[in-house]
Amino acid sequence: MATALASDLTTLTLGAPLALDSGKQLANVELAYETYGELNADKSNAILIFHALTGDQFVAKTHPLTGKPGWWDRMVGPGKPIDTARYHVICANVIGSCLGSTGPASAAQDGEPYGMRFPVITIRDMVRAQVGLLDALGIERLHAVVGGSMGGMQALSFAANFPGRTERVLAIATTARHSAQNIAFHEVGRQAIMADPDWEGGDYYARGKGPEKGLAVARMAAHITYLSEQGLTDKFGRQLQDRDAKSFGFDADFQVESYLRYQGLAFTDRFDANSYLYITRAMDYFDLAEEHGGLLADAFREASDTRFCVVSFDTDWLYPTSESRNVVHALNAVAAPVSFVELSAPFGHDSFLLECPALDRVVKGFLG
Numbered sequence: 062m063a064t065a066l067a068s069d070l071t072t073l074t075l076g077a078p079l080a081l082d083s084g085k086q087l088a089n090v091e092l093a094y095e096t097y098g099e100l101n102a103d104k105s106n107a108i109l110i111f112h113a114l115t116g117d118q119f120v121a122k123t124h125p126l127t128g129k130p131g132w133w134d135r136m137v138g139p140g141k142p143i144d145t146a147r148y149h150v151i152c153a154n155v156i157g158s159c160l161g162s163t164g165p166a167s168a169a170q171d172g173e174p175y176g177m178r179f180p181v182i183t184i185r186d187m188v189r190a191q192v193g194l195l196d197a198l199g200i201e202r203l204h205a206v207v208g209g210s211m212g213g214m215q216a217l218s219f220a221a222n223f224p225g226r227t228e229r230v231l232a233i234a235t236t237a238r239h240s241a242q243n244i245a246f247h248e249v250g251r252q253a254i255m256a257d258p259d260w261e262g263g264d265y266y267a268r269g270k271g272p273e274k275g276l277a278v279a280r281m282a283a284h285i286t287y288l289s290e291q292g293l294t295d296k297f298g299r300q301l302q303d304r305d306a307k308s309f310g311f312d313a314d315f316q317v318e319s320y321l322r323y324q325g326l327a328f329t330d331r332f333d334a335n336s337y338l339y340i341t342r343a344m345d346y347f348d349l350a351e352e353h354g355g356l357l358a359d360a361f362r363e364a365s366d367t368r369f370c371v372v373s374f375d376t377d378w379l380y381p382t383s384e385s386r387n388v389v390h391a392l393n394a395v396a397a398p399v400s401f402v403e404l405s406a407p408f409g410h411d412s413f414l415l416e417c418p419a420l421d422r423v424v425k426g427f428l429g
């Protein structure tokens with residue numbers, strides 16, 4: 062079961078309980094965050110990066126559990142598209158997650174882990190918590206907010222709910238609302254976790270062993286949605302794994318099966334199953350138009366002096382270009398300055414995490 066060492070983490074406790082969309086409150090909210098680059102004297106060069114579903118604050122630093130480079134190491138650093146020689150980058154682990162911020166594995170008031178007593182949270186709740194962090198750091202107005210996938214949802218939510226607090230919004234491979242297909246895939250994952258006998262209603266922390274099998278299956282199913290058919294075909298095709306002939310059994314005959322099993326298992330070393338339930342739920346509940354009376358344009362009415370850049374990938378079938386266009390249409394309707402580009406990349410939804418020079422140019426140009 063994945064547990065980060067407290068000594069690897071920088072955390073801040075919010076001064077007041079967090080009011081949640083559900084009507085509940087979350088007390089003693091801790092946010093684990095990392096910063097990169099220097100904050101300038103007038104605090105005008107800060108960029109807040111929002112991470113995706115299973116991401117974390119270690120954007121460009123070694124992950125404390127896996128020992129791997131940060132998830133956007135190629136994008137963030139001195140001289141890189143998000144240039145930390147110019148900008149002060151902040152990234153916080155979202156609430157509900159499991160790398161130091163308050164989530165289902167954290168201790169509740171009675172000292173025991175919340176488990177399923179943790180309140181259901183929303184994307185807007187995650188954003189509210191991070192605005193609390195900005196307040197505590199004394200940063201009133203950001204140079205930009207940036208995010209891909211669920212990070213992009215937070216970027217849009219930030220613009221809609223905290224207008225005036227950022228000059229720019231860069232939303233990559235994202236959507237303004239989760240579709241039926243998005244919800245359906247998440248539900249498969251959640252059911253896989255809950256069907257694992259080791260889930261035990263979410264009350265597994267004391268045993269030191271969680272529903273790893275269920276979590277691995279959830280990740281396998283989700284991982285397929287982050288890739289493209291072409292990418293899988295190019296990488297694996299129908300090639301067999303470490304054998305010359307089919308086994309006529311149910312071992313991982315095909316490379317793609319072996320790859321998915323590996324991705325599923327590796328995931329359980331760095332992620333908590335209950336966090337997976339809560340964060341996927343937050344994504345499923347995300348509907349920016351619904352939050353603002355049913356019309357997406359109304360979400361951005363107060364943010365019409367913010368500059369937006371919306372980026373999609375032509376092979377992303379999870380949050381296809383049509384979803385980005387909806388966002389752009391809404392921004393056009395309130396005359397917000399917006400640029401939009403559909404990039405060509407073979408890798409599917411997760412293209413934003415991979416080598417994509419065209420994305421690098423867009424990010425650098427928009428921020429500069």
Ligand SMILES: CC(=O)SCCNC(=O)CCNC(=O)[C@H](O)C(C)(C)COP(=O)(O)OP(=O)(O)OC[C@H]1O[C@@H](n2cnc3c(N)ncnc32)[C@H](O)[C@@H]1OP(=O)(O)O
Pocket residue numbers: 111112113114115116117132209212302316317319320321323324411414415
């Ligand atoms: C966005 C955020 O905020 S952070 C969260 C993002 N991070 C993740 O999602 C991490 C897990 N996901 C991945 O690694 C994604 O696949 C990507 C898209 C991010 C990375 O893609 P790539 O760099 O192309 O890596 P790829 O998908 O090929 O996976 C490589 C791994 O699969 C393993 N692998 C490849 N083929 C096989 C196979 N046939 N059998 C078993 N394992 C295999 C490799 O050994 C490698 O292992 P390693 O990660 O331990 O080194």
Ligand SMILES: N[C@@H](CCO)C(=O)O
Pocket residue numbers: 113114115116210211287411
């Ligand atoms: N692969 C990334 C993006 C998914 O949207 C993640 O696991 O967070």
